[in-house]
Amino acid sequence: MTNWLVLSAVITVTAVIAQAVRLVLMVINGWRNRKKAVGVFHPYTNDGGGGERVLWCAVKAIQDENPNLDCVIYTGDHDASPDSLTGRALDRFGVKLIHPPKLCQVVHLHRRKWVEETTYPRFTMIGQSFGSIYLAWEALCKYTPLYYFDTSGYAFTYPVARVFGCKVFCYTHYPTISLDMLSRVHGRSSMYNNDSLIAKSALLSRFKVIYYTLFSWLYSIVGSCAHLAMVNSSWTQSHIEKLWGIGARIRRVYPPCDTSRLQALPLEKSMKPPKIVSVAQFRPEKVGIFMWSLWNQGTHSYAGVSSDLVRLLGGAVAGIHSMTDEHFGISVVEYMAAGAIPIAHNSAGPRMDIVLPEDGKKTGFLAQSVEEYAEAIIEVIKMTENERLEMAAAARKRASMFSEQMFYEDFKAAVRPLFYDGTK
Structure with missing residues (x-):
């Protein structure tokens, strides 16, 4: 029996070490094969809201600021192609990309279910956040760029991108968790982020406060990994500054409104x-x-x-x-x-x-x-x-x-110090 236990332990340790070595080799391979590109993490490219307008206006601004950089889109939409996305940017949002061929590659992600809300009936926020880590790992193993650009608010992916040697920047529409959300739960206010059943229970409210506090602490750690964080408003900027603690690396860039x-x-x-x-x-x-x-x-x-x-x-x-x-x-x-x-x-x-x-x-x-x-x-x-x-x-x-023009000017001014490498 003792010999069997020892053998089982050896097999388990060996398997763990083998898996760790495999992961390290994947990271090393990513470092060695980093491409001169911006990898844009946007799993839902077929949506038609303000987030997608920001996506395509940002791609256009990047192309204008540094034509030497390719733009690669990480998407979970399996019908997406360079031609279809370029056409969608023009037809849906009126954004004509400057160098369509520079949208040289679409990296299809097959594990998008790990960031879908329906996958996590409970503890949705933290479930999606940890799921995004898995999705980002898939993305960066398939294609490792010099610059990793998150346009969808997946802050938990930033440490992964840093491990792969990427410079990380993001456009944050709103914080995943805000101090207002925490205060409402603490005050037991029934609202969209706080079910009335929980608000009425002192015990459940206490547990949710602990959950939110833990999550905000983790969110602070991962958010601080961004080299540059662009935010869409003063309100978002205030919360991100308090949560991430990267004041000097935050730039307010108002979203492009086609009016x-x-x-x-x-x-x-x-x-x-x-x-x-x-x-x-x-x-x-x-x-x-x-x-x-x-x-x-x-x-x-x-x-x-x-x-x-x-x-x-x-x-x-x-x-x-x-x-x-x-x-x-x-x-x-x-x-x-x-x-x-x-x-x-x-x-x-x-x-x-x-x-x-x-x-x-x-x-x-x-x-x-x-x-x-x-x-x-x-x-x-x-x-x-x-x-x-x-x-x-x-x-x-x-x-x-x-306006869109103001967005282009502010966006390019924000990313210029990050992009400057003497190649422009």
Whole structure:
């Protein structure tokens, strides 16, 4: 029996050592074969939201800043190809890549299920984060670039990229965990990130606080591995600075908002009757308390998309945004560009970056309670035409600072020190 136990132990140790050696050899191979390229980690390239607009605008900015660097996309969409992605960037977002051939390779990832929400019914946040490590390992073993660029918020992949010898930079739309989330759980507030069952239980709340605290500690460690972190707003920047502790390596780069069609709309609006719109996904954290109360009372109509959205915004005198702590708030920028007075939630991006005075003139309203939203709506309706036009013009001018061109300039300025290697 003793000999059998010794033999089993030897076999186990040998297997562990063999696996460790295999992993080390994979890393060494990656180091030796690093390509002069930017590897863009974006597992969901077929999505059509703001994150994908940032992706393609960022690729275009990289191509313009350093044409000597290839751009390689890590994606879990198996139907993606260089031609289809280049076409999608143009057709869906109007982004014409400068050097399409430089989108030289698409690295297909076969383990994307490890970052999918459905894979983790419980402890979703930490499950997806650790799953991203596995996915990044697959990506970097298949293709190791000089620069690793995360555009989807998978901070737990950064240490992996550093192990493979990559310079790591990212565009962070919002922190995976924020101090606000932690405080809400600690205060036992029922909200989108804190189920009412947990909020009502002191014991469950205590366990969740421990879980969030542990996760935020891990998030701080992995985030600090980034050589450069670009963030989309002052709110995101504040949280990332506190969590990652890399103040000097953080740059605020506002997302590219394509508002050219909206900027061309006339500022004069019909007030018979006055039209007010709200553009959002109808889920609690997006529509907020005010619009959710209207929704529950039967007011179910909301904007469509594309040309319908332009038409609706063109006729609207005001636009309502009611998401608490929205990291940026592209819909607010769209309201302002279209000449619709924004009535936005008094938090995060809208309060800190968007609905700010322009040339000393007010650009909209901020509200938090149902009463404050109602008061703002009444004030817009009661405005004289000249007062409304003056505010709408100031808001439109403010919206222009979030253009695609501003994104390109700020993005290139942020990555330039990282890219400079005498090869440009």
